[in-house]
Amino acid sequence: MMDLEPVIGIEIHVQLDTNTKAWCNCELKVNGFENHYVCEVCSAQPGTLPVVNKQAINYAVMLGLATNCNINKTSFYDRKNYFYPDLPKGYQITQFKTPICEDGVVEILKADASSTKKIRLERIQLEEDTGKSTHHGDYSLINLNRAGTPLVEIVTKPDFSNAKEVTNFLKKVHAILVYLGVSKGNLQDGNMRCDVNLSLKEAGSTVLGTRTEVKNLNSYRSVEKAIEHEMKRQAEILNSGKKVLQQTLLFDVETNSNKVLRTKTDADDYRYFPEPDLMPLLVSDNQIHKIKENLPELPDVKMKRFVSEFSIPLYDAEVLCSDKDLANYFEKSCNLAGKNYKKISNWIMSELLKYVNEAKANINKIKLTPSHLVDLVALVESGEISGKIAKEIFVKVYDTGKLASDIVKEEGLKQNSNTDELEALVEKLINENPKEAEELKSGRDRMMGFFVGQVMKSTGGKANPKLTTELVKKLLSL
Amino acid sequence: MNELDTIYKAHLALKEKKISSFELTSEHLKVAKENKNNSFVSVLEDAALEESKIKDEEISKTGAKSFLHGIPYNLKDLFITKNIRTTAGSKILYNYIPPYDGATSLNLKKSGAVLVGKVGCDEFGMGSSNENTIFGPVQHPLNKDFLPGGSSGGSAVSVLEGASLFSIGTDTGGSVRLPANFCGLVGFKPTYGRVSRFGQIAYGSSLDQAAPFAKTPLDIAMIMDHLSTNDELDSTQAPIGNMNSAKKILENKENSLNMTVGYDPSMIDACREDVKENLQASIKDLKSKGVKFKEITLPHLKYSIAVYYVIATSEASSNLARFDGIHYGLSVRESADLEETYKASRSIGFGDEVKRRVLLGTFCLSSGYADEYYKTACKVRRLIYNDFQNAFKECDYIYSPVCATTAFEKNKISTPLEMYMNDLYTIPVNLAGLPSIALPYGKSSMNQMPTGFQLIANSFKDEELLLDSHKIFEVLK
Numbered sequence: 001m002m003d004l005e006p007v008i009g010i011e012i013h014v015q016l017d018t019n020t021k022a023w024c025n026c027e028l029k030v031n032g033f034e035n036h037y038v039c040e041v042c043s044a045q046p047g048t049l050p051v052v053n054k055q056a057i058n059y060a061v062m063l064g065l066a067t068n069c070n071i072n073k074t075s076f077y078d079r080k081n082y083f084y085p086d087l088p089k090g091y092q093i094t095q096f097k098t099p100i101c102e103d104g105v106v107e108i109l110k111a112d113a114s115s116t117k118k119i120r121l122e123r124i125q126l127e128e129d130t131g132k133s134t135h136h137g138d139y140s141l142i143n144l145n146r147a148g149t150p151l152v153e154i155v156t157k158p159d160f161s162n163a164k165e166v167t168n169f170l171k172k173v174h175a176i177l178v179y180l181g182v183s184k185g186n187l188q189d190g191n192m193r194c195d196v197n198l199s200l201k202e203a204g205s206t207v208l209g210t211r212t213e214v215k216n217l218n219s220y221r222s223v224e225k226a227i228e229h230e231m232k233r234q235a236e237i238l239n240s241g242k243k244v245l246q247q248t249l250l251f252d253v254e255t256n257s258n259k260v261l262r263t264k265t266d267a268d269d270y271r272y273f274p275e276p277d278l279m280p281l282l283v284s285d286n287q288i289h290k291i292k293e294n295l296p297e298l299p300d301v302k303m304k305r306f307v308s309e310f311s312i313p314l315y316d317a318e319v320l321c322s323d324k325d326l327a328n329y330f331e332k333s334c335n336l337a338g339k340n341y342k343k344i345s346n347w348i349m350s351e352l353l354k355y356v357n358e359a360k361a362n363i364n365k366i367k368l369t370p371s372h373l374v375d376l377v378a379l380v381e382s383g384e385i386s387g388k389i390a391k392e393i394f395v396k397v398y399d400t401g402k403l404a405s406d407i408v409k410e411e412g413l414k415q416n417s418n419t420d421e422l423e424a425l426v427e428k429l430i431n432e433n434p435k436e437a438e439e440l441k442s443g444r445d446r447m448m449g450f451f452v453g454q455v456m457k458s459t460g461g462k463a464n465p466k467l468t469t470e471l472v473k474k475l476l477s478l
Numbered sequence: 479m480n481e482l483d484t485i486y487k488a489h490l491a492l493k494e495k496k497i498s499s500f501e502l503t504s505e506h507l508k509v510a511k512e513n514k515n516n517s518f519v520s521v522l523e524d525a526a527l528e529e530s531k532i533k534d535e536e537i538s539k540t541g542a543k544s545f546l547h548g549i550p551y552n553l554k555d556l557f558i559t560k561n562i563r564t565t566a567g568s569k570i571l572y573n574y575i576p577p578y579d580g581a582t583s584l585n586l587k588k589s590g591a592v593l594v595g596k597v598g599c600d601e602f603g604m605g606s607s608n609e610n611t612i613f614g615p616v617q618h619p620l621n622k623d624f625l626p627g628g629s630s631g632g633s634a635v636s637v638l639e640g641a642s643l644f645s646i647g648t649d650t651g652g653s654v655r656l657p658a659n660f661c662g663l664v665g666f667k668p669t670y671g672r673v674s675r676f677g678q679i680a681y682g683s684s685l686d687q688a689a690p691f692a693k694t695p696l697d698i699a700m701i702m703d704h705l706s707t708n709d710e711l712d713s714t715q716a717p718i719g720n721m722n723s724a725k726k727i728l729e730n731k732e733n734s735l736n737m738t739v740g741y742d743p744s745m746i747d748a749c750r751e752d753v754k755e756n757l758q759a760s761i762k763d764l765k766s767k768g769v770k771f772k773e774i775t776l777p778h779l780k781y782s783i784a785v786y787y788v789i790a791t792s793e794a795s796s797n798l799a800r801f802d803g804i805h806y807g808l809s810v811r812e813s814a815d816l817e818e819t820y821k822a823s824r825s826i827g828f829g830d831e832v833k834r835r836v837l838l839g840t841f842c843l844s845s846g847y848a849d850e851y852y853k854t855a856c857k858v859r860r861l862i863y864n865d866f867q868n869a870f871k872e873c874d875y876i877y878s879p880v881c882a883t884t885a886f887e888k889n890k891i892s893t894p895l896e897m898y899m900n901d902l903y904t905i906p907v908n909l910a911g912l913p914s915i916a917l918p919y920g921k922s923s924m925n926q927m928p929t930g931f932q933l934i935a936n937s938f939k940d941e942e943l944l945l946d947s948h949k950i951f952e953v954l955k
Contacts, residue, residue, distance in 0.1 A: 040578040044800045046571065047558040047580050047677040049712050081796050081843070083820055090799020138814065142804075271843035273852060276683035276793055278713050 002239060003203040006231050007211070008196060009158035010166060012173060013151050014183045015129060015191040016059045022128045022150035023050030023093070030132075030146045042148035044088035049277045056150035057100070059182040060126050061283060061291050063152060064101030066176050066298050067121055073283050075100045077126075077275035086131035086142050094153075096272045099125035100281060107300055108172050111164035113315045119169050120157040126281075127151050158197070163227035167220045170194060175299040175322050187218050196227060199244070200234045209234070210244040214258050216251045226251040229258055302327055310334050310341035319349055325363045326353075333370035343377050351394050367401030368394075376404035384414055388461050417464045419471070422455065425463075426471045429454055441476055448472060485643050485697040489545045492537060499537065499548030503530035503592050506550040510595050510641040515617040515626075517635040519555045520563055521595040526550065529592045536590065545700035545724055547590030552642045554633050555596040556603055557688070558677035559583045566679045567601040567611035570801045570808045570827030580677010581709045582646055582688050589704040594642055597632030601829045602798065603648050603681040605629045606656055606900045607891065610831040615888070618661070624885045624927060627657035627900075630691070634661040637691050644692040644701055650682045651786050652880070652904025654689035655916035655932055660885035662918040662928030664951070665691050666698045666944070669937050670911035671716040673702075674709030680797040682790035683714075685908040695915065695947040699723035702944065716938065723941045727948045735767050735949055739933070740774035740873030745903065749882040752924035757879055760919040760931055760954070767953045774869045774876070778861040782906040783898055785862065787835075788842045788855035789909075795839030801827060834894060863910040866936070875943065876934040879903045880916050884927035903932070913940045915947045919954060 021028060024041035041048045064071050078096035104121030131147035133140050154173065160166050174192060177185035185192045199211035214230055217223045229251075234244050249258035297305075303317040306327075312320075321327045326348070333344045352373070356363055376397060380390045385408055393404045408414055429451055430437045440447035451472045455463045472478075482488045482497065491497045503526050510521045533548040542548065555565050558580035565571045579587070586593070600610040608631025609615045616631040618624040619639045626635045630647025634657035637645050647654040649667040658665025667689045675686055690701040699721075706721040746757050765771055803809040803823025810822035828836070842851035869876055881900055891897050907914045918930040933950070935943035 040576075043805060045558075045576060045578065045806070046564070046566070046574070046679045046800065047576070047675075048578075049676050049714075051711060051713055079796050081799060083799065083802060085802075085804045085816065088800060088805050090802060091796050269845045271796070271840065271845070271848070273792060273796070273843055273848070276714075277680075 004200040004235050005203045006198055006200055007158045007208055008160035008198050009156050011195045012154040013193040016056050016150040017183050018053055018055045018150050021148040022053050022056055023148055028149060032145055034143045038144045043144055053150055060100050060152050062180050062182055064124050065292055065295060066180055067104035067106050069101035069104035069124060071101055071283055071288050072098055075281045077278045078272045079275050081271045086133045092128060093275055094127035095125035099123040106172055108168040109318050111162050119159045122155045122157055125153050127153055163224040167223055171322055179296055179298055179324050198230050210246050212247045212249055214249045214251055222251055225256045226258055312342055312345045316345045329363050329370055333373050336370055337374040340377050340381050347377055355398050368398045372397050379404055386461060417467055422463060422468055423471050425455055426475055430475060484693050485545060485549050485700050488549055488643055492548050493542050499530040499533040503550045506641055507594055509639055515619050515635045515639055516614055517597050517616050517632040518595045519565060519598050519613050522593060526592050526594045533590055544589045549643050550592045550594045551644045552595045552597050552636050554599050554630050554647045556599055556648050556679045557582050567599045569612045574807050581674035585704050585707050597636050599632055600629035601832050603629040603650055603653055604831050604835055606897055610829055618885055623887050625888055627660035627885055629653040631657050633691050634658055634663055637663055644690055646688055646690050648678060649687055649689040650685045651908050652901040655880050655904050658691055658916040659880035659930045663691050664695055664698055665916040667914050668940050669913045671714055672940055673705045674712040674715045676709055676711040682793045685790055695944055695951050696727050699727050699944045721941050723944045727945055733949055735769045737946060738770045738772055738873040739875050739877045740772050740869050741877040742774055742776055745878055749879050752922040753929055756920040756929040757931055763954060772873050776865040778865050779906045781858050782909060783902060785855045785858045785909060786905045788851050791835040791839030792842045792852050795836045798836055859909050862906055866910045870936045878932050880930060880932045884922045884925060884929055907934055912937055913943050915943055917951060
């Protein structure tokens, strides 16, 4: 068995969320009534010509700046020629030789979340989407609503070492896209599509193996499964002394495996040449400067700011900043509270996200607002309610939108910190359970849980657990 | 009627109410319908007559709004016309009715001109004889044994035979200047980027320009003033606004031919004897009228044919990919197999010359060959452009033959290459993107067919070229 390690690079196609299509004024309504959002240009009637969408160019520059790319002040459009029914022109307008953005870097969290890693971007190029073919037994249908949708293709260097890094990268790119507002960037909706290029090489060697390309990955889970499967598949081939073929594979969600779509041959010749219907794409310093000035705070910057400003761990910051709205929710909560930042982060990451994700709710529209959260956290931190009660109240606040402090008053859920009352309870318990008391005294610390648990039970969870523990220790002279 | 043989004369007659647009249109329609020379693909009789009546009302109410108001014209069938069949001379578009109007059609609609029909051409503009078309060759009105030249042969013939006062063709490698020369007309290829290509079925995108035929440079100026409208739908058009050349010509009082014209004597020497005689006579004539001639050299022009047939066919191979039998046009679906549908539709839909050029272009762009052919051709194209730029340091215009021969006889040209050589003098102009006007001068002593020359100007000197061409045309008359 050879010691093999993977070399993984990816290509991401992102649909830009522009008002109109890439070369014409058609509205972008991919899911609208079939073939309704189509004109003479995007249906490639004879004699038509493309006109560039300035918004798409601005979006590409924004993305380029956000991913630390060099912006080429002069880039070019090329034609990629191939025949397919959902490509009515018979060629795709893309950027082959000189793309608008090159040499970028995106920082991601490593698989174990211990530290970060830089993924290099080779290029970001402007291009267009095709129409959509659907196959129905003995006939196929074409819908051109999507034809001519502006796309950017992001091509990375082969910098990934495992599947987790790839999904961390995809999540980061998704976050950047949403922060910038240039795309919805969802894998499952097809407005972000990812192809994985993967090969295996002998550990430590610089000689690369033959790579395959896996397509049809429309969830983070699919991406991970496909990579894991492909690593296994190629390792088996190599370990049996055979050769990996340069193939395009399709990921099958049903079986979590990759199926060969086609074997690449020399016949794949796209006959690229400069698009004669478009002028070179010029981006001025002034334009770049203006776009730069108006860029929103990006996930990485926000993350680092959260770490330093709110003293939360890198991992928390990464999770919180993966979603712009979530990050805003956290920051608002922290600003309201002025303290307890890590506690706020914990409550968001463990409880809030659980309910929000379950309900697929929009965090901006839930009843439990940042002020509700701050109120709840303050009650816990001041010792007024126990953590256990707090979790119960949390659900009520989430469902009703009432303040936790009001619920505590109404239902008398205030934590019992009355020393005399609790001491009497503890004393009674020790007397009733001499065996357990003896065990605790002889060093079985686990028994502390028994006494505190019993006190909690008899007080309906209201007893202050810290105080209870101290009282047990005191009465047993520990 | 015969005395109203130019746009300007007809315009004055309309203005002075000596004739109506209806009468003018009817007379031209009569010739178009007769179609003696097979120049028309579609004659739009009812629509044209209806339009002419509207123009008459407009003119009687507010006067002619432009020189073209009420003037009958036609378009090469390569121009997209909304709801009017547009075939490109090809079987693959035989029944194609466009859902939109191209820039040329719209601009001329706005000018008030009356469209009498669509005229024949070589399929997709590929040819120099007007024989490569499903509608059959267009005949030369002056002699049935001769061909009018192509690819805009129908346009030239329609103007010469009196079926329209002007026509718009397309000039990718000489397709307007060559037939204009063969028919004794004026043909003008504007600077690349002066006229919108939107709605002009593409052949070689970096070379194609809409180009008018008429009988005088003044008429050409009147047309160009409307064709040169800014069009944001063509990104390769220079947004420098309409020309205003007709007015300038009419108001001009300075008639001296104070200009320096460069020419390469070897280009003239290479022409057939009868053509050479007339070219030399024209130079002598022009010199006697005060034009200064200066010898220049254009060393890279000898590569023009090779460069052109690589670049134009490469672009064509991609431009014609949309005719795939799927979305519109001829679709041969004998097999359920997609690739078979492509093959059958394109094999039956395209003629031999189109197939030849698509194959040639596909080859030139193929990986492993693109560097040798397409990229080399682009580099040499630049050298040709530089040759012209160097020449224009020494002269205002360049004088050149349009073709080494006159119109050629039917069935006399046997190989494609021999046909390609006819464009030797016109092609360099397209490669360099320059404006050029073909002007008639004399008749051949050999076959009595028209001869002439072209004057080439530097980029965007279209207006100056038309102004001076008008002066030259007048003194040579």
